[in-house]
């Protein structure tokens with residue numbers, strides 16, 4: 001949807017910026033100085049307010065765009081905001097404003113001020129698989145059994161500590177019991193490994209930035225001066241580190257505008273702290289608070305259903321939302337036999353919407369609690385020949401061949417990155433076996449020299465065969481040549497980042513695309529996959545080709561942006577570091593293109609902030625939603641799951657389907673399952689229940705209040721009655737049976753086949 005106001009109506013610039021806003025939205029957009037909190041439910045225009053405010057501050061108030069900092073939750077949201085702002089302002093102004101995620105902002109700041117932290121500007125950002133490798137090494141070094149201290153849970157605990165700004169030392173000081181003392185050791189070791197590799201993990205980006213601002217008041221002063229207006233969307237999901245960062249930037253001028261909805265806080269498990277938004281007025285006693293009460297997204301029925309659900313959370317303040325949108329259809333709760341029938345049903349439903357209601361594929365989305373639920377849906381969509389896209393932006397970069405190519409690039413940019421160096425030193429195989437690698441690692445430890453240094457002097461490594469020595473020397477020479485081509489070898493001190501020190505690009509410097517291409521060819525990665533003509537390898541080759549194209553595209557965008565910033569000749573090193581940063585910070589939802597003619601599949605978490613005309617939530621079952629894991633955390637865990645369900649439901653604009661099955665196969669085990677307890681909480685007048693499973697027992701138990709009594713219904717539809725169902729069309733009742741307070745009818749539909757429906761909910765009409 002375009003943010004552009006119609007050309008004819010508004011007359012002044014200010015009118016145009018405020019066009020299509022309600023009075024409270026205007027109030028939020030035009031508030032200039034001082035703290036402000038926009039506290040409002042889903043679909044009420046919070047994100048629209050942030051976007052307009054960026055434009056208004058620049059055009060309406062005359063603030064320089066580079067003084068504005070807007071922080072969004074994903075790169076995708078940042079990209080969209082930039083696009084909308086550039087429709088309201090010029091592209092140049094939109095680029096000059098900083099619109100970023102917390103992580104990309106921090107990565108940028110750390111690069112700019114790397115020298116203050118003694119951090120090489122070419123530092124690597126470790127993604128979860130790099131983190132796993134580093135953690136395994138830490139456990140190995142400490143001789144700790146990963147069975148008792150699983151790498152994932154170690155990483156989770158460390159991540160939470162970092163988000164609370166608790167570093168390894170502070171953690172050790174408070175660790176009382178044996179378990180925590182062991183974690184403290186692991187934390188320390190893991191930190192040492194990252195430091196040695198000149199690497200930061202995601203949480204370090206925040207932690208180090210906060211430390212930077214604390215330890216270097218001159219940097220804080222500079223940034224406060226630069227970012228005079230700070231805007232943060234989705235504030236309910238900020239963690240402590242993000243909170244401290246936002247507050248530090250806004251300290252002094254206090255121009256902090258936060259928007260959010262406590263009912264949509266869904267990242268508590270990852271350290272988000274809902275109190276940041278609940279206590280905003282305590283942190284900023286003079287804050288202006290704006291509430292938006294009108295929902296522009298959903299039908300009345302969808303809104304009523306979502307509202308009925310969220311009211312069951314006890315730890316909340318109620319917000320009344322209303323909408324002028326249509327009543328719409330009731331939310332359909334459909335029970336199937338198993339996940340295959342569920343996927344099949346979805347495909348048929350979507351096809352019907354596409355063919356009969358002329359909805360585009362891109363207007364439909366499927367949400368699930370866990371990625372593993374997507375496979376069956378994917379298979380069904382593929383079999384039906386329906387276009388779909390899956391929000392797994394990281395999937396491309398998770399492929400082994402891409403990870404290998406990127407590891408080469410990381411090694412070029414960051415000589416200290418041993419995790420990646422060891423990944424590629426013998427990939428593709430080049431005669432440097434495991435024994436040789438172990439010998440080099442041992443020698444590196446014994447002589448206290450970096451592996452990157454050792455490979456230049458392989459003769460010194462005890463126990464390395466002649467053959468291996470030659471192979472290592474050849475490998476080192478190859479890496480050196482790339483570094484020279486990238487302008488990274490000549491002046492090693494330049495690796496210590498310092499603002500303004502980066503030399504201008506020399507004329508003979510190769511392009512980023514050429515570098516990536518050279519690496520893929522000269523490393524023999526390409527040859528390795530070309531040798532084999534099997535399909536998977538053909539696909540891998542194509543992926544490597546795609547990496548080259550994406551580097552070219554990135555380079556073009558980067559050059560344009562740099563030119564806007566007045567830098568006409570960014571160096572290859574700058575471009576390489578920026579590309580690696582982009583690759584590290586990509587998130588699942590970034591790949592989603594809502595304009596595309598494809599059904600979108602994504603997790604409930606990834607769906608935050610988005611909207612689709614048609615939404616189907618699959619696997620709405622106890623154990624999945626609420627998730628089994630949340631049950632360990634008692635009510636708090638369940639309330640977060642309820643908010644997650646609420647977030648999913650409130651993405652839907654026109655129609656919402658929530659499906660569950662009787663049996664589901666998870667991790668290869670088929671088990672009977674029951675519909676989510678959350679479904680019992682939905683108000684009956686906003687929903688329609690339908691059971692299309694084979695045995696059709698009432699899956700919702702007796703908690704439901706049917707509209708009419710079972711007896712009445714049974715009498716009304718004797719076997720043989722011709723009926724019409726809003727979805728299945730015309731059919732004939734075969735049998736009617738009472739069960740508890742419900743009546744089930746088996747109906748043979750002309751087109752849809754035999755279905756078992758609960759009469760009280762099925763909205764059957766006699767014809």
Ligand SMILES: Nc1ncnc2c1ncn2[C@@H]1O[C@H](COP(=O)(O)OP(=O)(O)OP(=O)(O)O)[C@@H](O)[C@H]1O
Pocket residue numbers: 001020021022025040041042043044045046047048049261264296297608609610611
């Ligand atoms: N005043 C308005 N008039 C018409 N449409 C509006 C208005 N305000 C917002 N909208 C539209 O309503 C939808 C929801 O707005 P937006 O995404 O900004 O809501 P939100 O509060 O950020 O929702 P969420 O909490 O889900 O992030 C968007 O399509 C937006 O363009």
Ligand SMILES: [Mg+2]
Pocket residue numbers: 046047048233609
């Ligand atoms: Mg929003």
